[in-house]
Each structure stands twice: as structure tokens, then as C-alpha cells.
Amino acid sequence: MIKITTDSTCDLPVALRGENNITVVPLGIVKGERVYRDGVDIHPADIAAHVDAGGDITTTSAVNTADYHELFSNLLKEYDAVIHINLGAGFSSCHQNARIVAEELPGVYVVDSANLTVGIGELALRAARMAREGRAPEEIVAELESLRDRLEVSFVLDRLDYMKKGGRCNSVTAIGANLLKLHPCVEVIDGKMSVTKKYRGSIERVVTEYLHDRLDGRTDIDTERVWLVDTAFSPALADIAREVLRADGRFGTILEGKAGCTIFSHCGPNTLGIAFFHKKSID
Template sequence: MSKIKITCDSTADLSKGTLQKYNIDTVPLYIILEDETYKDSVDIQPDDIYAYAEKTGKLPKTAAVSVQNYIDLFSKYQDYDAIIHVNLGQQFSSSFQNAHLAAQEFKNVYVINSDNLSTGSGHIVLEAAELAEQGHDAKFIYEKLQELIPKIEASFVLDTLDYLKMGGRCSAIQAFGASLLNIKPCIEVIDGKMDVGKKYRGKIEKSIQKYVVDRLKNRDDIATDRVFITHSGCSEELINNVKQIVLEHQPFEEVLITRASCTISSHCGPNTLGVLFKTK
């Protein structure tokens, strides 16, 4: 039976409990505030970023995991038959490229471009962990994950475009227009890139409720073993409400609620929420 280690970037947004349950190791991306560099969700938390943005009107910069960081990570697990590392999508960060370069130093490291972010990648990580627990070898797991990647449906609704504006991902005019018209856009990950989907109007709570129904209602193509509700600091009440709506529309066996890491939160801002699942 193969002994396989599963690792991933901090941006997979898995909870500490889930990481411990499956013995998954993570490597943090970096957050740069002024001249200080912090490890995502280790030395700095999302609320620190919101406080900084509010105070300065600026966003921190984010930086990829370095080649050396990956070499250090993979070196720790050389007593395993293989290491499977799941990366933040290649279009979002140079982390995948760096992990790929680091893997050249070893004979037993498989690097996966998740083509996704947050718990879109998290689904792939958990699938890898379950296959490893079942005793499959690295090649089999790698191939299964490649089949799974296009079946991940990741999307989320933003409360504000201010963070995308500060990060240079949308114009001041777009952000102002959305704010004026109370528009809450749904962002979807399609073919490894972010795209704007449906636009909701009104308060964030109502917009999120409509979005969840739109995503799940009357669909028979959804794999109902697991769903993530991932948020960037929403109220307990809203999260519980979303969980209820999710289960009203699809019989998911496992509902995992996770909070987005600093890297993800710094791009989407507070009160963002998404339901992320797999299709059949």
C-alpha cells in the first residue's frame, strides 16, 4: 500500500480541523503590508487586512510561495512514497510555476494546477486525501484529480467592489456604479479564470440567498457528497441561513463551512460568500 502525503497552498481555505483529520500540510502565501512580510493565516488574519484597508485606503500586496519554500516543504516528506501538492490556479499566482520548479529537485513529487482558488482547490485536496487513504498510488490519484478539476463549480457573491478596485481589478467607475445601484456581482471561476456572472441587487443577505437558490435549485448534475460554504467574514446568522437553503435544494452529505484566507479575502473584501461543489 502506497504511503502518500497530500500538501496544498494556504489558499485552499480548509479549516484546521479538516487539515488535521486528513493529515494535510499547507504552505502559506505571503501578505506584504508596507515593508513587512507576513505568512498568510499564520502571522496575519483577514480582519487585520480589513482594518489596514479601512485605515489607509490601500490593499496589502500578496506574494507567491517561493521555489525554496516548496523545496523545504517537499524535503520534509521524503520518507513517503510520493507527495501530491495541490496549487492555487496557475492564472492567479506564480505559486504553481514555483512548485513545479521545486518538484524537479525530487523524484516523487506530483504538482497539481487546481485551475481554481479557495475551496474550489479545497475540493481537489480532499479528494486527493481520500484517495490516498484508500491506498491508491500517486499516478492513479494524479489522473483522478485531473478528471475532477473541470467538474469543480466555484463561485461567490461580493458585497463590495472596493477591494477589486484597490487591487486594480476593476475601475473606480465600475465600483462606484455598483455601489450606487446596490449591485452584488457573482464571480465565477471558469477555465481557471475569474468571470462576472449574474448581478444581484439589494442587500448582501438577500443577494446571497438568491444566489444560493440560483446555483442549486432543480439541478440533477451535482455530486452531493460534499459542499463548501466559504465566506470572508459573514455573520453567523447568514451562514446558518445559507446552510439551511443549501440543504433545502440539494441533499449534501457533508456541509463544510470555512473562512477564506488572507490572500483570498484581500481580493474579495468582507461579506463575500460562495457555495462550492462538484458536478457529476
């Protein structure tokens, strides 16, 4: 048997984790002088309350080698192999730490998702399906590495103060963007985050425009399913996005997830994104 593991940045709903026997390792979230476990003893609402009260933005801490060693060692007592799918190596040292441990433990395979949030989660779900089908670990890893190149993950931000507090944009940029009601669209490209467009107006209007930009006229989208993910505390944005996706009419399944503390720490509330695969190219 093969066990699939991933980290908390996957943003997979708890029900899907359970149905697919996926174990999620929490990243550390540093608030004040204490390190919390993402999704275990800290949640996005805790971060929002802290920041709204004037506190510094929380930061993230990678899973260390000792925790990976304990996890993988225990799982290998029950499973023939473990396939671990990490937050992209360009975003965290989690992947490097997991690989160090995998070199010491035969039977552990580590995959760099080169991605964020439900992009990681979708790869974990595909891995779990392949494991149930009885495919070999090496075959699953190779397929995951092929699939990640077909993933398209993007999101649009409502606020820039979290990025400013986290040092990812300067104060002048943040103030200017807020005054102009600018909302950057961020896309994961080659394992890195890139701003590909800036929208103007209310976030509700921007979400609709953003989704039409990502979907309309496209013939390269694998329409088996699409992911919708957000950091909003109100259902309003997800409701708007869901209707756009339904009206598009092409997707067989619309899956939804809530971004956890890792994404929230950098993007803040009312961030919304989608993820899907490109069609497999035919040589």
C-alpha cells in the first residue's frame, strides 16, 4: 500500500482528505513569539483579528526535518511507500527538508508541486487515486511531475496591506493601489508568483472580470473539474464566482476550498482564485 501525504498549504477540505486517506502536515505560523500549527491551533480568523488589532502580520515556518522523519518513519511501519507532495520549492524550504529525510528513508518519495493552495491539493487527490489503482510509486511520481506542468493556478487580491506588512510590496505601492482600488491578479508561473494583471474597482466586480479573463475563449482547458478557493469570511465572493463558473457550463465538477493560514498570512481576506489543468498536449 502507498500512503499520500502533503502539507497544510494544500487547502484540501477535511472531507476530501478523509475520503482519500491523505495526511496533511501543518506548517508553522509565527504570531508574536509563538509558533502555531496551521489549521490545528490557529486559523485565518485568528490572524485577521490579530492584524486588525494592530498586530504584525504572521509569518510562516517550514516543516523541519525532525517532524518529517517522525512522520515518514511511522507511516513506513504500516505502508510500503510514502509519496509526499510539497508546497512549491520556490516558496518554502519544506521541499528541501522533506528530500533530506527521504534520502535517509527508503520508500519515501518527495514531489515538488511547484505550486500553491488547491494546486497542491489537486495533485494529492490524483496521487491518491493512482495509489488506489495499484500503480507503482515511481509511476505515480512521474505522472505527478507531468501533471504539475499542466496546472494553472491564479488568484486576485482585495487588499495589499498583508503583502506590505510581509515585505512583499512597499508602502507607496500599497497606498497607491488602495486609493485607486487596484487588485492584482497573481499567477503561479514556473514555480513562482507573478502579477499578470491589475484590476480596478470593487472586489465583487473584479472577481467577475477576473474569471471571465481566465476562462472566456479558451480551448486549452481540461474541463473535467475546476477548483474555486478563497479567504473570505463571507460567502458573497464565492457565490459570485460559483455562478460565473456554472454559467460557463463547461466544467464537469466545481470543487471548493478555503485557503488556510499560509495563504492568508500573505494575501489577507477576500482573496479568491481558481485552479484547473490545461489539456494534455498531443505530440
